[in-house]
Amino acid sequence: MSRAASAFKVLVSHPNVPTPALELLRSRGAETIICQSVPPSREEILKKVPGVDAIYWAHYQPLNAGILDAAGPQLRCVSTMSSGLDYADIPEFQKRKIPLGHTPGVVKNSVADLAIGLMIAAGRHFHAGRTEIERSQWKVEQINWMMGQEIRDSVIGFFGFGGISQAIAKRLQCWDVAKIIYHTRTRKENDGDFKAEHVPFETLLKESDFLVVAAPLTNETREKFSAKAFELMKKTSVFVNVARGGLVNQTDLHDALTTGKIFAAGLDVTTPEPLPADSPLLKLPNCVILPHMGTQTMKTTIEMSLLAANNILNCIEGKPMIRPAY
Ligand SMILES: O=C(O)C(=O)CO
Secondary structure, three states: OOOOOOOEEEEEOOOOOOHHHHHHHHHOOEEEEEOOOOOOOHHHHHHHOOOOOEEEEOOOOOEOHHHHHHHOOOOOEEEEOOOOOOOEOHHHHHHHOOOEEOOOOOOHHHHHHHHHHHHHHHHOOHHHHHHHHHOOOOOOOOOOOOOOOOOOOOEEEEEOOOHHHHHHHHHHHHOOOOEEEEEOOOOOOOHHHHOEEEOOHHHHHHHOOEEEEOOOOOOOOOOOEOHHHHHHOOOOOEEEEOOOHHHEOHHHHHHHHHOOOOOEEEEOOOOOOOOOOOOHHHHOOOEEEOOOOOOOOHHHHHHHHHHHHHHHHHHHOOOOOOOEOO
């Protein structure tokens, strides 16, 4: 264990941060100031944050100038406990030269597992099938009932080809897929490891049998999947989003699912979150929706929490963050 830094204060924005991460911070000299509200209350954060050396941001509320101003000029660093940073005002951190860390990498396995679950659940009518049982509509005598899409012999397309997409591609190596294609701004050096091919966005849309979205939400990717995109996709295609709801125009997705432009969708992320219980998307038989639980396993949550703590500790101890955001 490295030398304990002199005492410093860390504001922890959520009471459920795993104990190993809190113990790690304390073992290296941190006094942890833990917010108790669930869901986190901005009022409590603003009350407790003045004077801290570091902020451990463990939820998805805006992380912006308001929080940095309230913390004060002694603030040395912030780490989120998330991979995505769409809720953080990164330019504001850059302007103030405050290091910001996050937790990509460690999320890839649990999100990849869930994405494959969604590919199958949406492609094979898990939601509609369950509903039919509840409605006593189990039509097992009909040979063409609940016909779904198979992963075998399919073209699997990825929008984004970072850690999560690559973890999915790695898992699919033994699923007898026809081809793996992906679209990113630039070609990935290691795509050959996954027998994947870089293609233009339009080709991704036209050729994918399963299209998985696993890219950050930025100004460039916002609503990238709208009517124009769904129009180009195969009528038999399955659309899966494990990234952020904001990459999709949900009204257009609803239209694509109800008019047969695409076959089905599996979503772990929506806009807004939580999705209102009366959302029209929830009424669709060909849409499987989960409450943003890609990283919800104990193993991954602990890994994320430790990485966030280590980002902060590195910074306090004068070393580069393990996963800096910029
Ligand atoms: O880490 C993230 O950004 C997540 O969305 C967790 O599911």
